[in-house]
Amino acid sequence: MKKTLTALTLATASGAAFAHTGDSAHTHGFLAGFMHPFTGLDHLLAMLAVGAWSVRQPNAQWLPATFIGMLLIGMASGALGLHIPGLETGIALTVALMGVLLVAATRLPAAAGTVMVSVFAILHGNAHGQELPQAVSAGGLLAASLLLVYGGNLLARVSPALAVKASGVAIAATGVMLTATA
Template sequence: MIRRWQGGAASGSLMLLPTLAWAHAGSSAGWLHPLSGLDHLLAMTAVGAWSVQIGGRAVWAVPGAFVCFMFLGGVIGFEHIELPLTEVGVAMSVVLLGLAIALRQRLPLLVAAGATALFGIFHGYAHGYEMPLMQNKVVYTAGFLATTATLHLVGAIGAHFLQKVKRGDGLLRLSGAASALCGLWLVINAV
């Protein structure tokens, strides 16, 4: 009971920290950008966790679609081509991925990969758009793609082990619900 309370308190306190909510802290290193905001952290770990819930080829295809289309979004962001509602798209990815985990949605592979590809475009755009002018685009891009893939792996490994322990699936689904709630808070602050 104490651990549940501590986990809830930790989640609640994160929601009170608006400076951590959006990954726009001006990090000059591409690898750091995905780590600088709650929105990116939640979505990217959720992609890995959800892919494990779906199982099979989704374990590689779903995160792979996110990373590939994140690259595309990053290129669009570098060029400062306007992508409307980027912040809302990033926040909605947190909501929808959290709900997918909470509800244990095992969508067909193409649908799941397509959804995460769309989310990847928004996240990549945010990374590319905010790249410091003096930064090397290749190094910056390699950095945020590598960190993203690592966060996917963290989510996947966490989900894999949670599914193997007693009540672990319930904890995974509860974490998805908590993520979705954080995402709702992010959506409200984005509009």
Template structure:
């Protein structure tokens, strides 16, 4: 229960707009690290990736988050190189809706499908990070920052899955958490959060 309260406090204090305004003007590792945790859309998506990985179990526990991180780096390079992708912000918010809905369904996707879905969304998350890298920042240290923050958020999702499973062997809490993430994504999509 303490974990859920801490999770909610983190999610509710993250701003949905901070990560995409160019508000972060310093460079390097710290800015890269703060970018994913500064936006509610990123936090929800990345924690939900961890929940999905826990829910699937087995090799998916590491393969799903690893695919997100790897494809996010690809997207980060595209963004830093000013290669445009269509509808980046929409894809980021849709990632929250879709990933939350998958967890809420209570069904485990085939691993290859989960890796593909997560990987596609990760490209858009990475693009946003790379496109908003400050001009003076080192791409490597900035990239290491957002990779570490993302991995930690995935880890938080895995820990949340573990905590939820300990309290609820029927996985109702996991499904409710996925539904809550998906609903939050819909609210972000509607512009109300």
């Protein structure tokens, strides 16, 4: 466990790997959209963390689906040209907060959890929508996001609580680093 945590810490300390770099190199095709969430540590960790955190929440079965639905709305807003002020910082803060929620094993009332996850998804979706405005790319991004959110959910179901908390520490630390560099 110590080696795994050390490796994860070193990997995340290598620098901020934002998926939304502002270039247009990733605007073509399903595969580009599918790979997009895997190329940015902020999006990758946020989606895995939302899935993992949702396991122990009231109405947990709805949180991953809510995240994906609101991600789509956020993507549409980005594709239509809506620019959210402080977007990079907001996204980094979602990673930090999700990590803290995992570490503390925080349970929120269903409505509060749903609103929080929805806001997080809109932020992440808006960034993706600005970079992947094509519908076919958006389809790939949604498919990958489904895998990540439900993958995080599955991992939390089969992992010991201590492992989930340890991953929360790494996610929170990464979120703090990303916030500092946003």
